[in-house]
Amino acid sequence: MKSQSTVKTKRTINDFGIDFLGKRKFAAIVSGTALVICLLSILFRGFDFGLDFTGGTVIELGYQEPVELSEIHQSLESQGFPGTTIQYFGSNRDILIRLAPQEEKDSSKQSDRVFRILSQEAKGQVELRRVEFVGPQVGEELREQGGLAVLFSLIGILIYVALRFEWRFAVGAVVALVHDVLFTVGIFSIFQIQFDLTVLAAVLAVIGYSLNDTIVIFDRIRENFRRMRKGTVMEITNNSINQTLSRTIVTSGTTLLVLFALYLFGGEAISGFSLALIVGIFVGTYSTIYVATAIVIWLGLTKADLLPVPVKKEGAELDSMP
Amino acid sequence: MNRYPLWKNLLILSVILVSLFLALPNLYSQDPSIEISAARGSTITDSSSGEIRAALENAKVPFKDIEPREGDKLLVRFAKPGEQLKGQEAIERTLSERYRTALTQVADLPGWMRAIGLNQMALGLDLRGGIHVVIDVDMEAALDQALERYIGDLRSQLREAKIRYLTVTRDGGNIKVKFSDADSRAAAEKLLSREFRNLQVQSSESGSTFELQASLPETEQKEIKDFALQQNITTLRNRVNALGVAEPSIARQGDRRIVVELPGAQDPGRLKDILGATATLEYRLVDTEGSVADAVAGRVPVGSKLYYERDGTPILLKRRVIVTGDQITDASAGFDNQSGTPTVFVNLDGQGARRMRNVTTENVGKPMAVVFIENRTTTKMVNGEPVKNTRKVEEVISVANIREPFGRRFQTTGLDSSEEAHNTALLLRSGALAAPIQIVEERTIGPSLGQDNIDQGFFSVMVGLAMVVGFMALYYRKFGLIADLVLVVNLVMIIAILSMLQATLTLPGIAGIVLTVGMAVDANVLIFERIREEIRNGNSPQASIHAGYDKALSTIVDANVTTLIAAVVLFSFGTGPVKGFAVTLFIGIVTSMFTAILGSRALVNLIYGGKRLNKLYI
Numbered sequence: 001m002k003s004q005s006t007v008k009t010k011r012t013i014n015d016f017g018i019d020f021l022g023k024r025k026f027a028a029i030v031s032g033t034a035l036v037i038c039l040l041s042i043l044f045r046g047f048d049f050g051l052d053f054t055g056g057t058v059i060e061l062g063y064q065e066p067v068e069l070s071e072i073h074q075s076l077e078s079q080g081f082p083g084t085t086i087q088y089f090g091s092n093r094d095i096l097i098r099l100a101p102q103e104e105k106d107s108s109k110q111s112d113r114v115f116r117i118l119s120q121e122a123k124g125q126v127e128l129r130r131v132e133f134v135g136p137q138v139g140e141e142l143r144e145q146g147g148l149a150v151l152f153s154l155i156g157i158l159i160y161v162a163l164r165f166e167w168r169f170a171v172g173a174v175v176a177l178v179h180d181v182l183f184t185v186g187i188f189s190i191f192q193i194q195f196d197l198t199v200l201a202a203v204l205a206v207i208g209y210s211l212n213d214t215i216v217i218f219d220r221i222r223e224n225f226r227r228m229r230k231g232t233v234m235e236i237t238n239n240s241i242n243q244t245l246s247r248t249i250v251t252s253g254t255t256l257l258v259l260f261a262l263y264l265f266g267g268e269a270i271s272g273f274s275l276a277l278i279v280g281i282f283v284g285t286y287s288t289i290y291v292a293t294a295i296v297i298w299l300g301l302t303k304a305d306l307l308p309v310p311v312k313k314e315g316a317e318l319d320s321m322p
Numbered sequence: 323m324n325r326y327p328l329w330k331n332l333l334i335l336s337v338i339l340v341s342l343f344l345a346l347p348n349l350y351s352q353d354p355s356i357e358i359s360a361a362r363g364s365t366i367t368d369s370s371s372g373e374i375r376a377a378l379e380n381a382k383v384p385f386k387d388i389e390p391r392e393g394d395k396l397l398v399r400f401a402k403p404g405e406q407l408k409g410q411e412a413i414e415r416t417l418s419e420r421y422r423t424a425l426t427q428v429a430d431l432p433g434w435m436r437a438i439g440l441n442q443m444a445l446g447l448d449l450r451g452g453i454h455v456v457i458d459v460d461m462e463a464a465l466d467q468a469l470e471r472y473i474g475d476l477r478s479q480l481r482e483a484k485i486r487y488l489t490v491t492r493d494g495g496n497i498k499v500k501f502s503d504a505d506s507r508a509a510a511e512k513l514l515s516r517e518f519r520n521l522q523v524q525s526s527e528s529g530s531t532f533e534l535q536a537s538l539p540e541t542e543q544k545e546i547k548d549f550a551l552q553q554n555i556t557t558l559r560n561r562v563n564a565l566g567v568a569e570p571s572i573a574r575q576g577d578r579r580i581v582v583e584l585p586g587a588q589d590p591g592r593l594k595d596i597l598g599a600t601a602t603l604e605y606r607l608v609d610t611e612g613s614v615a616d617a618v619a620g621r622v623p624v625g626s627k628l629y630y631e632r633d634g635t636p637i638l639l640k641r642r643v644i645v646t647g648d649q650i651t652d653a654s655a656g657f658d659n660q661s662g663t664p665t666v667f668v669n670l671d672g673q674g675a676r677r678m679r680n681v682t683t684e685n686v687g688k689p690m691a692v693v694f695i696e697n698r699t700t701t702k703m704v705n706g707e708p709v710k711n712t713r714k715v716e717e718v719i720s721v722a723n724i725r726e727p728f729g730r731r732f733q734t735t736g737l738d739s740s741e742e743a744h745n746t747a748l749l750l751r752s753g754a755l756a757a758p759i760q761i762v763e764e765r766t767i768g769p770s771l772g773q774d775n776i777d778q779g780f781f782s783v784m785v786g787l788a789m790v791v792g793f794m795a796l797y798y799r800k801f802g803l804i805a806d807l808v809l810v811v812n813l814v815m816i817i818a819i820l821s822m823l824q825a826t827l828t829l830p831g832i833a834g835i836v837l838t839v840g841m842a843v844d845a846n847v848l849i850f851e852r853i854r855e856e857i858r859n860g861n862s863p864q865a866s867i868h869a870g871y872d873k874a875l876s877t878i879v880d881a882n883v884t885t886l887i888a889a890v891v892l893f894s895f896g897t898g899p900v901k902g903f904a905v906t907l908f909i910g911i912v913t914s915m916f917t918a919i920l921g922s923r924a925l926v927n928l929i930y931g932g933k934r935l936n937k938l939y940i
Contacts, residue, residue, distance in 0.1 A: 060771070062768075062770065062771075108455075108594060108598075108760070108761035108762075108764055109591075109594065109595075111590075111764070111766075112590065112591035112594070115591070116591070127768055127770060128590070128766070128768050129767075129768040129770060129771040130765075130766060130767050130768060130771050131590060131764060131765070131766035132764065132765050132766075133761070133763060133764040133765075134762075134763050134764075135458075135760075135761075135762035135763060137458075137762060138456065138762045138763045145895050145896075146895075148895060149891055149892065149895035149896065152891050152895070153887060153888045153891040153892075156887045156890075156891060157884055157887055157888070160883065160884060160887060161884070164880060197896075197900055198830055198833075198900070198903075200900065201830060201892060201896065201900045201903045201904075204888050204891065204892050205837060205888065205892075205903075205907065207888050208884060208885035208887070208888030208889065208907075209841070209885065211881075211884040211885070211888075212841070212844070212881040212882070212884060212885055213881075215877065215880045215881045215884060216848065216877050216881055219876065219877040219880060220877075223873075243855065244851075246851050246854075247844075247847050247848055247851040250797065250847045250851070251841070251843070251844040251847050251848075253793070254789075254790045254793060254794070254840050254843050254844075254847075255837070255840035255841055255844075256840075257786060257789040257790055257793065257840065258782075258786030258787075258789070258790060258836050258837065258839050258840035259786075259836075259837070259840065261782045261785040261786035261789060261836070262782045262786065262833060262836050262837075264782075264785075265778055265781050265782040265785055266778055266779065266782040266832075266833065266836075267774065267775060267778040267779075267829075269448075269775065269829055270829060270830065270833050273830065273833055274833070277837070
């Protein structure tokens with residue numbers, strides 16, 4: 001039986017035997033530098049916050065004929081709307097107008113006035129495609145809630161991982177998540193890509209995804225620690241990473257495939273969302289190996305840590321199901 | 323080895339069949355329809371559908387069906403949007419007095435599906451088009467008004483009880499009553515504890531004056547705020563209903579916010595005006611004796627107040643109001659028989675009618691004025707903090723001599739346009755707002771953008787799905803095909819659950835579905851990689867399949883539970899768009915665990931179970 005069972009190895013990604021953790025010092029320097037750059041950018045450049053967080057008005061209009069931005073700018077300026085930004089949105093018939101929160105005016109009605117002015121000018125050949133207005137106090141609340149959401153999901157995850165594994169794993173996982181969040185958010189700051197509510201949702205999804213990846217490797221490490229009697233901590237961990245490598249690549253690959261589809265075809269409204277996830281999945285995959293696992297080792301994990309009762313009790317139940 | 327007991331196979335099969343069944347309605351198209359509700363003062367009766375049928379047949383507008391709808395409404399279905407518009411015109415022309423119409427889209431489901439309550443997915447406003455506004459109720463103003471009311475009541479009660487007081491003033495959130503002697507204060511304290519049980523009272527002395535301080539306790543304040551919010555929701559609901567929007571949703575959000583969602587609404591400007599409007603009417607007698615010129619110069623006669631007409635002409639009116647907008651029970655717009663100018667016909671309640679009759683009887687031949695009152699709120703940024711300013715605009719819209727006494731029903735002219743007449747009538751009908759409101763958030767999506775969003779979302783789901791399906795089939799061969807089949811089942815299940823729960827599908831929701839498509843294969847990838855590994859370790863194919871599924875299980879559960887945590891947090895903290903994403907992500911993860919672990923195992927067992935295998939193509 002044994003000799004007969006073969007597997008076609010051409011199409012598969014096998015155990016490469018890569019010494020991932022041997023390069024962890026180098027990786028730490030790379031991660032550290034990247035994070036410092038991200039942090040500096042977040043602190044000094046800040047974000048190009050979208051309407052959701054700043055407040056203000058965005059109007060999307062669809063013209064039947066191509067339009068000149070300068071003309072629209074002029075007519076709005078002459079009607080008492082200075083300081084608007086106007087840009088094409090997808091094609092030269094669709095435009096996006098942003099109005100800053102204005103003083104002394106009932107800002108929720110600005111959009112109606114702008115549309116009326118432009119509609120008259122275009123003799124009705126323009127369609128109101130979208131209006132978004134967020135008052136200043138709502139913007140502030142959304143910012144606050146967003147921060148809280150990130151914080152609470154991190155805490156929830158920390159608790160879950162600590163219960164299921166061991167505190168070193170929990171710390172490793174959460175540091176990796178903080179790393180992923182900072183990096184993803186940092187990219188948005190460095191390139192000044194607009195940061196809105198959907199991007200925030202994506203960041204939270206990145207947390208979920210990256211953790212998914214981390215858990216898979218942690219699970220394997222735990223299993224190997226219990227099974228392999230030989231080998232150092234480092235060797236076993238390296239082995240575990242290698243064993244799960246093909247899964248890591250395939251899953252990240254399929255997820256990236258759909259995200260690229262979403263980025264390319266999903267429309268402007270969710271392009272920021274898909275971009276954040278694409279960045280997050282790349283960095284999440286990397287951080288699983290070089291941040292989460294490296295920290296667990298750095299915190300001094302020994303074989304004995306995973307053998308004793310407290311963890312085994314719960315984990316073993318699932319693992320040894322017939 | 324590797325065989326499921328029959329019950330397990332049947333269970334999985336029945337879950338899949340039920341999902342297919344629940345998802346089925348989404349394959350049907352939608353009918354352009356008109357929702358018909360009763361106008362004020364009339365009801366939908368058994369004969370209503372006959373009348374509407376006759377109206378449509380008279381106008382030769384073809385329609386598919388007239389059926390009753392929940393909430394005492396009727397629904398007329400049409401085959402084409404053009405016929406729907408013609409149908410609305412026909413109904414409005416002949417029956418507009420008694421019925422109101424609203425355009426909508428309703429799924430064209432066969433009768434048996436509707437009978438057992440199957441439904442299509444509920445699409446969010448970003449997909450179907452519509453207006454979403456978040457309204458903030460000015461609670462400070464609500465408290466202010468309550469306090470002012472108490473002060474007014476207090477003064478008149480003190481006077482009635484013949485208790486001498488120096489002043490009744492407001493000091494922040496407190497009412498201060500000053501007395502010159504302790505006896506009056508004691509009497510007042512007694513009165514307060516009897517008549518104003520809601521107030522907290524404290525007494526104090528300063529010099530020769532004796533003071534009482536009354537304040538609103540926490541519970542009372544909360545009650546006032548709750549009442550203001552509830553009253554405003556009722557008023558907004560009345561207004562929205564009067565506007566003729568199908569399937570409106572008006573819901574409370576938190577302590578002081580109201581969310582109004584109006585699908586498919588066409589004119590956001592007018593809608594917002596109506597929602598936030600505070601317009602009302604007041605009827606006063608004109609002061610014909612006082613000098614207008616003196617009043618303009620600042621010497622307004624006692625008992626009179628200076629007003630301006632719409633063209634800026636100053637006019638003196640008596641301070642005492644005859645009737646206010648609160649006493650108007652019904653109003654409708656129309657045109658004056660003689661002059662043809664826009665008119666509002668007004669009905670008063672019993673008390674108002676009595677008063678109006680008394681005043682008009684005493685003042686035949688004298689002029690009476692109608693005052694149009696509106697609160698205009700502006701927001702100004704002061705030191706980065708938004709500060710609201712509410713300005714009361716009072717304009718005299720008409721002055722006419724009282725030709726003969728009148729009471730319950732009469733008409734008011736002087737409105738600028740028939741639109742203003744319509745709006746004023748609507749506002750008078752639906753009642754006043756208990757506290758000023760302000761729109762703090764708006765998201766309007768035009769119908770064409772909604773359709774674009776659906777198309778783009780659908781297309782990206784399909785492209786993503788096709789790529790993943792192709793990749794899996796190439797990479798895992800037969801097992802890949804199993805994973806693919808399971809993935810499609812997963813999609814059907816997501817749609818089924820969304821349809822069943824009537825959870826709203828939004829554009830970020832579609833993004834969540836796309837993401838779960840990518841992530842759902844993860845469970846199978848984990849299993850398949852495990853099987854490959856087992857085979858490489860020299861195990862038999864059957865044992866490898868068994869071990870692969872078993873060993874991957876705890877990993878899959880761990881990995882998915884953590885993503886579920888993120889989804890739950892997203893749901894509880896997120897608003898609008900983020901919530902939609904969290905819902906589909908959550909549902910997608912749960913269904914993918916079911917399909918990837920149980921569904922794919924059942925298939926694998928059916929194909930390979932119990933057979934002697936030498937080779938496994940994976």
